[in-house]
């Protein structure tokens with residue numbers, strides 16, 4: 599059984615992913631948050647976490663960005679506010695459990711796990727997101743409304759949040775703890791907490807834009823002093839209209855630019871680094887300290903970005919934006935280490951007999967990616 603019940607993972611990808619919403623009831627049992635609402639609030643006061651409080655309803659909304667103070671929380675009204683925290687898996691690695699069922703989509707497509715906590719009426723208003731999202735109801739209830747026809751350009755003026763001005767409900771559901779809703783990018787949605795203690799986890803995906811990709815590729819190339827080839831028009835025909843930029847020059851320039859991507863070795867090294875680099879220079883990741891079964895000897899925080907790819911003469915392994923080479927014989931080891939967040943002692947004992955596994959494991963420990971579980 600997949601997380602979608604009778605719908606297989608492939609069927610989900612074929613029929614829903616990036617296309618249409620899907621509601622699944624009771625996919626998760628007992629999501630116990632590893633923090634209290636007070637601890638979540640404390641995180642927004644004491645760390646560099648990307649958090650905020652959104653207060654409001656109807657056409658009036660206000661946002662307070664982290665770092666927050668105790669006073670901010672004292673001044674929030676009784677109802678109609680939401681505390682949101684991005685990248686929550688960095689702080690509570692055990693929340694990787696919520697991400698696990700969706701790893702039939704590659705890790706590099708995942709942006710972060712966000713949590714929201716709200717009393718009655720709490721919401722961030724009707725809006726669209728540019729990315730796919732799974733909205734998982736952790737605790738309490740949230741009422742979700744969708745408007746596939748909403749104009750995403752039409753937002754409230756004088757509001758620092760992009761809140762839609764016109765939102766006409768076309769579909770709606772109340773989600774209970776354990777239910778989840780998948781939304782494709784740019785579909786207008788509006789979630790409102792029903793009753794107190796509403797906690798929603800969102801797995802946000804990322805799809806880099808052409809601009810972001812090319813920008814990063816150019817930075818990489820500049821660092822390597824590449825892309826120095828200049829336009830070459832040897833033996834060009836004479837022109838009659840000196841002012842014209844003719845089609846053959848247009849094609850020539852396009853070809854020169856297209857070939858800027860042609861060095862496969864440079865390209866894949868850049869891509870692996872780009873797709874695994876830490877978000878916004880946020881390096882601090884927390885250890886998995888509690889709720890670890892006795893047999894678990896080592897863990898890795900799911901927010902560490904790992905990826906690999908196979909080439910004819912070896913593997914390229916990317917660890918938080920850095921590229922490393924490994925022999926083809928390390929493939930089983932890297933597959934295993936990338937797939938798991940927790941490493942039981944007995945399995946490791948066996949695997950560490952393999953020298954390739956041992957080397958890679960040692961390397962991940964050096965990087966601080968794999969950590970020993972302290973008693």
Ligand code: SIN
Pocket residue numbers: 680713714721722727731787789798799800
């Ligand atoms: C929330 O959890 O309150 C908002 C999530 C979203 O709408 O993307």
Ligand code: CO
Pocket residue numbers: 725726727787
């Ligand atoms: Co949203």
